[in-house]
Amino acid sequence: MSTETGEPPATRRNTLSREKVVAAAVAMADASDGKVPSTRKLAESLGVQAMALYHHFRNKDALLDGMVDFVFAEVELPAADADWKPAMRRRAASMREALVRHPWAIAIMDSRANPGIATLRHHDAVIGCLRAGGFTIAGAAHSFALLDSYVYGFVIQELALPLGSPEEIQQSAESVLALAPAEEFPHLTEMAVGHAMKPGYDYGDEFWTGLDLILDGLEQRRDTWR
Amino acid sequence: MSTETGEPPATRRNTLSREKVVAAAVAMADASDGKVPSTRKLAESLGVQAMALYHHFRNKDALLDGMVDFVFAEVELPAADADWKPAMRRRAASMREALVRHPWAIAIMDSRANPGIATLRHHDAVIGCLRAGGFTIAGAAHSFALLDSYVYGFVIQELALPLGSPEEIQQSAESVLALAPAEEFPHLTEMAVGHAMKPGYDYGDEFWTGLDLILDGLEQRRDTWR
DNA sequence: GGTTCTACCTTTACACTGTACAGTAAAACC
DNA sequence: GGTTTTACTGTACAGTGTAAAGGTAGAACC
Incomplete structure (x- = not known):
């Protein structure tokens, strides 16, 4: 009680911290393309034993909670005095970018009920x-739920798509169509x-198509929601 | 080549099959509330060794691909001659119900690029x-992407919410608000x-609020999309 | 400056995971 | 009836999260 607690001593050389560990975990997950590192691998990259x-x-x-909050910290915050429509558009785009930049985040989010400070902010x-x-x-609650649902869901689908060169995409589309004879799935074939x-x-x-449809809808209903 | 292949022999007692395994895996995942069973546990429930x-x-x-396809098979299909708007509404609701009934499915979907037959259908x-x-x-592609994104994203958020009795929810909300002082997060506090x-x-x-907004927007734009 | 304390890290261990590889018994086929 | 195939078992291994306990260097106190 004599001095402030909660601060790291910072005198000991090479001391770990919540932030350093989270940052290293995020970097490793990004590098290994979507897989959160194991405790041992993560510890090794920090020059430390797993149990540390x-x-x-x-x-x-x-740790996963911390990683999710790290991602939220990268999302551009809308200014309170900004025009709501372009601000929400930019914020949705920024959120999508962050989730695509850290493709492991979405998979982790659905089981996380402990929001961090960046998330709350x-x-x-x-x-x-x-x-x-x-x-x-009520209108803000409707809008928030709708916009966030859309962004999360879009990113899920975007990340599930086969990634790679155009040839690889072409090939993967063909292998799906091979499984799906055109007679049986005419509309799917037509669209593909x-x-x-x-x-x-x-x-x-x-x-953008979906986002703008939603934003227009919100504008239309803004004054009808009590 | 002499007889039809692909059919299980069905003469050997207690023979496994893709479908039986998937059904057992789905049942176990549902029962254990969101965790996909390990190969050993799953095998044990089928009276068999893991490697079988x-x-x-x-x-x-x-196996996970099969489980996802199992969930899609439960979703109500829209009839081709149905009025599109109520049909899409029912289909979105049915999809949401299936994903909530099998809360492990969403977490699995984002890494799955191999759709099954039920999914394609x-x-x-x-x-x-x-x-x-x-x-x-193009309009159908826009609509499909938007509706699916919304349903997936909504379910993600719905499942991330603290579940349980009203008291538990109240308590969890309070613990979040304790971390988030009202002065620092005024709007969050106001909404909570x-x-x-x-x-x-x-x-x-x-x-329903979000879904109807989207459906109305689709109706408005239907004839403008080329 | 010496003692004590304690925050931080290591060591060891355990139960559990997915799955490679080799073996086996029964069914299917000629 | 002998051969081949199919469906499964047994064993093994590298990797996972983490509990328990032990060690140690620096901080705190006298």
Whole structure:
């Protein structure tokens, strides 16, 4: 009680910290393309034994909580006095970018019920921007749920797509179509051949179509939500 | 080549099959509330050694593919001649129900690039219904991407919520608010206290608000998409 | 400056995971 | 009836998260 606690001593050489561990875990997960590192691999990259991590995290789930919060910290916050519609558009785009940049994050999020500070700050800013934009509490809740659902769901689908060179994509599309005879799945075939496999098509572009539809809908309903 | 292959022999007592294994895995995952069973536990429940599974699946990922397809098989298909708007509404609701009934499915889906037959059949029916409803190919692609993103994303958020009795929910909300002082997160506090924690509030109801907004938006744009 | 304390890290161990590899018994086929 | 195939068992191994206990260097106190 004599001095401030909670601060790391910072005198000992090479001391670990929650932040350093999370940052290293994020870096490794990004590098290994979507797989969260094991405790041993992570510890090794920090020059430490595996069990050392457990002095900073109750268990691995706590580490994952920290990693999710790290991602939220990268998302651009909407200013409270900004025009709500472009602000929400930018924020959704920024959220999508962060989730695509860290493809492991979405898979981890659905089991995490302990939001971190960056997550709370992010939610607060979004709600604040909507409230300042004229939405009622209920309206802001509707909007937030809808926008976030869309972004999360879009990223899930985007990440599930076969990634790689155009040839690889072409090949994977063909292998699916081979399993799916055109007679049995006529509409799927039509869309694949006549639309999605056309040169220049990019599923990522669908993001803006859906987002703008949602934003227009929110604008239309803003003043009807009590 | 002399007889039909692909059929199980069915003469040997207690013979396994892809379908039986998948059904058992789904049942166990549902029972253990969200955790996919290990190969050993699954094998034990089938009265067999763990390695026996590998005669029916190349590896565990193939099993997961099968489980996802099992879930898709439970989703109500839209009839091709149905009115597209109520049909899409019912299909989205049915999809959500299936994903909530099998909470492990969403977490598994994002890494699965090998759709099964039920999945393809489902996609084909949805696209077919939209096309019959007057959407262009591009319009159907927009609609499909948007609706699916919404359903997936909504379910992710729904499942991440603390589940349990009202008291447990109340307690978990309070623990979050304790971490988040009202001065620092005013809008979050306002929404939690003045909206989400009010008796009778159910996050699940937000599903319909967002879904109807999207469906109305699709209707408005249907004839503008080329 | 010496003692005590304690925050941080190591060591060892255990139960559990997916799966490679080799073996075996029964069924299917000629 | 002998050969081949199919469906399964047994054993083994590298890797996982983490409990328990032990060690040690620096901080705190006198």
